[in-house]
Amino acid sequence: MQVSRSLKKVIFWLLGIPVTLLILGIYHGLMQTIYRAGFLNDSSFLKIEYFQGLTLHGVINAIVLTTFFAVAFGHACMTFFLKREPNKKAMWISFWLMVIGTGLAAWAMLAGKASVLYTFYPPLKGHPFFYLGTALIIVGSWIPLFDWARMYREWRRENPTTKIPLAVLGTLVNFIIWFVCTLAVAYEVLVLLLPWSMGMADINVTLARTLFWFFGHALVYFWLLPAYIMFYVMLPKLAGGKLYSDLAGRIALFLFLLFSIPVGVHHQFSDPSIGQNIKFFQGLLTYGVTIPSFITAFTIAASLEYAGVKRGSKGLFGWMKKLPYLDTNNFMFAYLIAGLILFIFGGLTGIVNASYSLNNVIHNTSWLPGHFHMTVAGPVFLAIIGMSTYLYAKMSGKKIFLPKVNVIIPYLWMIGVLIFSTGLMWGGLIGEPRRTNLGMTYLNPKHELFTPEWVPTTMLALLGGIIMFIAAMLFIVVFFGTIFRKSKLEAVLELPYSEAYHDEKRIPLFDRFKPWLVTMAIIIVIAYTPALYDAVTNPGPKAPRFTPANPVPDLLKIKK
Amino acid sequence: MSVIDKSEKKVLMISGVVIGLFIFSILYAKDKYQSDVPECIPFDKAYTEPRINQIDEKTFQVFSVASMWQFEPSEIYIPVGSEVDFYLSSKDVVHGFNITEKNVNMMAVYGNINKTTVRFDEPGVYKITCHEYCGVGHENMQAEVIVHQPQTK
Ligand code: HEM
Ligand SMILES: [Cu+2]
Ligand SMILES: [Cu+2]
Numbered sequence: 001m002q003v004s005r006s007l008k009k010v011i012f013w014l015l016g017i018p019v020t021l022l023i024l025g026i027y028h029g030l031m032q033t034i035y036r037a038g039f040l041n042d043s044s045f046l047k048i049e050y051f052q053g054l055t056l057h058g059v060i061n062a063i064v065l066t067t068f069f070a071v072a073f074g075h076a077c078m079t080f081f082l083k084r085e086p087n088k089k090a091m092w093i094s095f096w097l098m099v100i101g102t103g104l105a106a107w108a109m110l111a112g113k114a115s116v117l118y119t120f121y122p123p124l125k126g127h128p129f130f131y132l133g134t135a136l137i138i139v140g141s142w143i144p145l146f147d148w149a150r151m152y153r154e155w156r157r158e159n160p161t162t163k164i165p166l167a168v169l170g171t172l173v174n175f176i177i178w179f180v181c182t183l184a185v186a187y188e189v190l191v192l193l194l195p196w197s198m199g200m201a202d203i204n205v206t207l208a209r210t211l212f213w214f215f216g217h218a219l220v221y222f223w224l225l226p227a228y229i230m231f232y233v234m235l236p237k238l239a240g241g242k243l244y245s246d247l248a249g250r251i252a253l254f255l256f257l258l259f260s261i262p263v264g265v266h267h268q269f270s271d272p273s274i275g276q277n278i279k280f281f282q283g284l285l286t287y288g289v290t291i292p293s294f295i296t297a298f299t300i301a302a303s304l305e306y307a308g309v310k311r312g313s314k315g316l317f318g319w320m321k322k323l324p325y326l327d328t329n330n331f332m333f334a335y336l337i338a339g340l341i342l343f344i345f346g347g348l349t350g351i352v353n354a355s356y357s358l359n360n361v362i363h364n365t366s367w368l369p370g371h372f373h374m375t376v377a378g379p380v381f382l383a384i385i386g387m388s389t390y391l392y393a394k395m396s397g398k399k400i401f402l403p404k405v406n407v408i409i410p411y412l413w414m415i416g417v418l419i420f421s422t423g424l425m426w427g428g429l430i431g432e433p434r435r436t437n438l439g440m441t442y443l444n445p446k447h448e449l450f451t452p453e454w455v456p457t458t459m460l461a462l463l464g465g466i467i468m469f470i471a472a473m474l475f476i477v478v479f480f481g482t483i484f485r486k487s488k489l490e491a492v493l494e495l496p497y498s499e500a501y502h503d504e505k506r507i508p509l510f511d512r513f514k515p516w517l518v519t520m521a522i523i524i525v526i527a528y529t530p531a532l533y534d535a536v537t538n539p540g541p542k543a544p545r546f547t548p549a550n551p552v553p554d555l556l557k558i559k560k
Numbered sequence: 561m562s563v564i565d566k567s568e569k570k571v572l573m574i575s576g577v578v579i580g581l582f583i584f585s586i587l588y589a590k591d592k593y594q595s596d597v598p599e600c601i602p603f604d605k606a607y608t609e610p611r612i613n614q615i616d617e618k619t620f621q622v623f624s625v626a627s628m629w630q631f632e633p634s635e636i637y638i639p640v641g642s643e644v645d646f647y648l649s650s651k652d653v654v655h656g657f658n659i660t661e662k663n664v665n666m667m668a669v670y671g672n673i674n675k676t677t678v679r680f681d682e683p684g685v686y687k688i689t690c691h692e693y694c695g696v697g698h699e700n701m702q703a704e705v706i707v708h709q710p711q712t713k
Binding site for chain 1: 563564565567568571572575578579582583585586589590595596597598599600602603604607627628629648651652653654656658660661663664665666667669670671672673674675681685687690691692693694695698699700702706
């Protein structure tokens with residue numbers, strides 16, 4: 001369909017800004033593997049300190065890229081599937097809030113005033129602009145939801161008995177989850193962290209951590225759902241088949257709405273002051289989120305099998321050989337399938353993390369980054385970069401630069417991540433810590449803390465990291481190469497979408513939000529009231545401010 | 561056509577069984593190996609003084625205090641077969657407390673007390689590694705539990 005210049009511009013900038021920043025984010029990924037393997041025994045390289053780099057890496061890759069993309073992709077899906085455009089003003093206000101927020105946070109990080117990592121746990125203090133910037137990014141990303149809700153209601157009035165398009169359902173579910181979970185982190189940032197960082201109050205650290213993780217687990221589904229939308233709505237079509245079951249997609253999405261948030265305490269299994277029963281209960285609820293994932297795994301595999309069979313495959317697994325893995329005109333298939341393969345391992349290792357006392361084995365070891373580079377840096381990242389190229393090329397009417405390279409990038413990335421994560425996870429199982437500049441001590445043969453067991457594990461991670469780096473740089477070349485080409489084709493907003501193989505009749509329950517929102521609220525209250533109660537009542541004194549280089553608290557302004 | 565087909569029904573059933581199996585394993589391990597997540601106890605200032613308390617021959621309380629960038633006490637000597645209650649607190653930022661071989665894994669948080677119990681049945685030196693970023697000295701933050709044969713003390 002044809003869309004307005006304004007919408008195009010918003011989408012292009014929302015895609016282009018994070019991809020530009022990604023150069024910096026990816027550079028630090030590679031650097032971390034170099035330090036950790038012991039090839040750098042310093043605290044900094046080229047004037048950027050390890051944890052300053054790690055903060056940039058986490059914030060750019062996992063917050064800025066994912067949020068900007070989710071908004072851009074949301075605009076595209078809502079517009080394309082509802083055949084109407086978002087409100088211009090709302091779109092631009094949201095855009096500028098996010099850009100200003102990114103600018104503030106980037107300044108604080110680059111100036112070395114906020115090396116507090118993307119989880120910004122107090123009482124390690126960052127510059128107030130870092131917190132303010134984060135808050136602006138979040139608030140900016142809320143605005144589209146309200147406008148999209150308006151678009152949906154308008155569409156609903158015109159189409160009272162049509163099933164809501166799956167991509168629209170996915171976008172709305174995703175941003176409802178995002179809105180609810182970010183309320184907690186907005187409270188943490190604006191009410192607890194900002195005044196504390198300015199020296200106006202001390203802070204209850206456990207409460208801050210609990211609010212952060214109320215947000216933090218749902219955050220991972222906010223990363224994931226745009227990729228899920230692509231798996232359900234687009235992948236079957238790209239494979240040359242149909243979506244096995246339309247209803248399965250709807251059920252999975254609504255289950256995410258219910259279970260994404262009330263499970264955050266599973267990130268605090270090792271924390272003090274939160275009851276074991278609460279931890280166990282939220283661990284159980286976490287298994288609730290495995291159900292939509294199992295449903296998805298089956299439905300997508302069945303859809304791909306159907307596509308393979310339609311392409312004339314034989315035998316039980318023959319369909320796997322018939323899929324269009326290297327079709328340059330159909331490169332989104334490559335990005336999505338490579339991501340799915342990584343996600344098999346990402347999902348399985350995630351179940352390990354969620355398994356209550358099993359978490360003791362791996363919590364905060366390098367197993368964790370090993371796991372989540374197969375989720376957020378796996379299907380999520382590949383879906384994001386693939387779709388960024390796709391959307392940009394379509395909407396600008398340009399041909400892809402280096403199409404043959406473009407189609408092998410996802411496989412190269414996949415191989416890199418598999419090697420990289422194997423190294424990290426193996427290391428984690430033998431105690432290699434995450435968030436540690438290992439090159440300074442543990443991987444420095446001249447240091448008394450040198451730990452030879454971690455040599456092979458960090459070397460593997462380095463090898464994988466180099467391959468990932470090459471793949472990511474090739475993507476940057478393809479993306480900007482495409483931008484610098486001349487428009488040759490008609491510029492349109494067009495997304496692939498699959499027909500359903502089982503196109504079930506409309507079931508009203510799966511076509512409305514209200515009952516699900518009410519259930520969601522109830523489960524959250526049940527799961528989080530006791531956790532917050534513990535976080536408020538069990539801790540003792542509140543903490544002042546500390547900076548990375550100084551064990552003496554910064555009491556400059558007001559004490560008590 | 562029914563809403564869900566035969567293979568979908570099967571898959572849902574298999575998923576249910578698999579999840580049930582996982583939950584059973586967690587409960588089984590919890591019981592059999594006494595593996596649990598850290599305990600929840602309210603803050604008590606008396607627990608924030610670094611020291612080792614011997615309760616009886618084979619039972620110890622270790623009050624471990626993490627700070628930028630050390631654990632106190634930094635060397636903990638105990639005889640083989642000892643059971644140790646670790647009480648962990650922090651004087652400043654968040655620190656980690658990881659004894660890999662014993663699956664001890666806790667966060668040290670200002671104004672909070674973390675607690676877990678472990679038995680050391682094998683002699684040896686067990687490293688306690690800080691695995692949460694805690695500032696410029698983070699990479700140096702390691703302590704030791706030295707488990708010895710009783711006669712060598
Ligand atoms: C060349 C590619 C990449 C490499 C080599 C790489 C490497 C690493 C390494 C070694 C760590 C752990 C550092 C430590 O804990 O000390 C890490 C952390 C992390 N990475 Fe990556 N990474 C890459 C790409 C990505 C991408 C694409 C994403 C997300 C879309 C991502 C998200 C993260 C996050 C969220 C963390 C955790 C940061 C923290 O602990 O605060 N990475 N990365
Ligand atoms: Cu989680
Ligand atoms: Cu540390």
